[in-house]
């Protein structure tokens with residue numbers, strides 16, 4: 001393992017990412033060179049950085065001494081030959097394989113044989129970049145997220161020929177830079193850009209299937225799923241074109257794997273030039289005074305039911321149970337077999353990935369979406385079958401009595417949160433199955449790279465692997481689409497969970 005604490009660093013490319021990475025290296029005391037083919041870019045970058053740091057000094061976020069030290073460590077260079085003495089070169093240039101390969105070949109001639117050559121690529125194979133370098137074992141991916149000085153996550157990506165100890169050395173360096181480093185094998189999308197795909201795909205799919213409107217979708221994913229932003233808001237922020245192109249690139253790189261198939265809803269936005277915030281129009285219109293689209297729950301009709309019975313598994317949900325016990329309505333609790341809340345003749349059940357409208361028994365039924373935090377839930381997403389307005393008003397009465405507002409959706413297998421999370425868990429399981437990353441690194445990557453409230457494996461532990469598996473099996477059965485096929489790794493995790501639960505029950509019975 002190499003000690004990189006005093007490493008002399010170079011960053012190539014003075015664009016969005018390069019400047020941030022150079023700032024980071026300089027902040028942590030490394031002699032840092034910044035180089036760009038276009039000298040005007042480096043100078044503009046340095047001027048911009050000076051202004052930005054000065055503003056931070058003015059706000060008291062950093063001291064004058066920190067300002068001086070960072071800028072003293074950062075030097076703009078005009079010729080690639082000036083990088084000869086660098087220990088670590090981080091490339092952040094245009095996202096084109098041939099251009100990166102040409103640059104890396106040039107660097108191999110200029111730098112010492114043991115100079116580490118890292119790429120900040122978001123999507124290009126590290127193995128392919130390294131292939132043209134005489135010592136491919138020193139080429140590695142160091143994938144920062146935008147803005148690099150702020151975002152905690154760094155994916156460290158090993159290509160086929162990358163020397164394993166190099167990843168450990170960079171892991172140490174990233175920890176010293178106060179980052180959260182995770183390791184991944186060079187595969188399309190690495191961790192974050194792969195595992196996050198269902199978040200966008202399932203949101204877009206729900207819109208395509210007319211389940212609800214963008215503002216309702218976003219509201220449910222935020223309020224019930226615990227996500228910082230819904231998929232429409234987030235893709236408007238990222239740029240519909242950027243998000244679409246990442247999806248296309250992952251889809252093609254996996255040889256048209258159906259799980260990553262791009263959405264026609266997003267294609268339409270891109271074709272129209274509705275690229276999101278940057279063009280003033282995406283899913284939402286940002287030219288209007290109200291730039292932050294907010295769903296305002298509508299006033300709902302409410303009719304007090306005669307009888308409410310809470311059965312089965314609902315009793316094992318302590319946070320939800322505690323809320324129900326606060327209800328002003330009279331509730332009966334019973335450990336009956338059926339996992340349902342029965343409001344007069346209406347059954348309320350947690351969605352299991354099946355479709356209400358495919359049921360033929362005529363039973364009045366309401367499916368409820370998963371909620372991430374029942375102790376503070378403000379709303380819940382629901383869908384109804386065989387219910388008239390009076391029935392819906394009775395269900396409204398139950399939830400409104402505990403200050404939870406129903407958000408009614410059209411029938412959708414797995415509804416919005418559980419289905420999205422099940423697909424995220426499934427993708428994370430495939431990623432582990434193929435040896436791309438560990439469960440722990442995937443959870444960290446999703447928390448620190450895209451600000452998910454928790455990682456897919458933490459979700460699966462909370463919801464239960466068996467619930468996730470059953471949800472996916474039902475969605476897979478209904479659509480008969482390969483896209484929803486449960487991962488073998490998910491099946492194994494569910495089986496292990498069942499075995500552990502059985503062991504616990506045996507132990508309790510024996511005790």
Ligand SMILES: NC(=O)c1ccc[n+]([C@@H]2O[C@H](COP(=O)([O-])OP(=O)(O)OC[C@H]3O[C@@H](n4cnc5c(N)ncnc54)[C@H](O)[C@@H]3O)[C@@H](O)[C@H]2O)c1
Nearest residue numbers: 013014015016017036037038041092093094095121122146
């Ligand atoms: N922008 C993001 O959010 C983001 C996030 C993570 C990773 N990345 C990756 O980082 C890399 C850079 O992205 P960006 O958004 O900063 O790009 P950018 O377009 O803002 O900047 C790229 C810079 O590289 C320079 N350049 C191009 N070819 C060069 C060469 N041969 N030698 C030296 N300089 C050259 C350009 O003049 C430009 O200043 C890409 O690989 C991208 O996929 C981007």
